[in-house]
Amino acid sequence: ETGVTQSPTHLIKTRGQQVTLRCSSQSGHNTVSWYQQALGQGPQFIFQYYREEENGRGNFPPRFSGLQFPNYSSELNVNALELDDSALYLCASSPTGAQEAFFGQGTRLTVV
């Protein structure tokens, strides 16, 4: 039990639609990061939020966006879904960005 909860666990969307994934972090964890994991690969860093501001971004287009809220919850939004967006999306939280990261169980997104 990591104390990081993601919802929903599974989701099916149609190409072109928009999706919002949610993450609830441990209390006191001011940093949340989002990762995309394609089948058979390691997670790829999407972006990180610290105290409600984005402070790092990986090689993902602007249609991937996020929000972090004062209650230690956060969202990942993806617009104009593409088939290649099908993946496991993982949320990780930590007290600060560089400390041990605790991951949620992920949201499996399938785009058809």
Next chain:
Amino acid sequence: KQEVTQIPAALSVPEGENLVLNCSFTDSAIYNLQWFRQDPGKGLTSLLLIQSSQREQTSGRLNASLDKSSGRSTLYIAASQPGDSATYLCAVRWNTNAGKSTFGDGTTLTVKP
């Protein structure tokens, strides 16, 4: 370019065997290195975190070592059990961007009864 490599991609061993999983990284200026376990379709479970100043960490049957000069970390699993079957991932944070973890693609371990 900062990269993490895990070889082999898959490993199968009989129960009871001691084994070593490898992780290589291209830049020695790391902040920390973390080993994770991932069961099929699930999230990541943290196993061990090694800070840059440390050489190894131990937890139960697991021991992780870090050699920055050679760009390598190993995860040693003693007396393997079928329940150890999973994918093992290593993740590196570098000093230039300590908030971002770069992962290898993992080693999928199967322990046969």
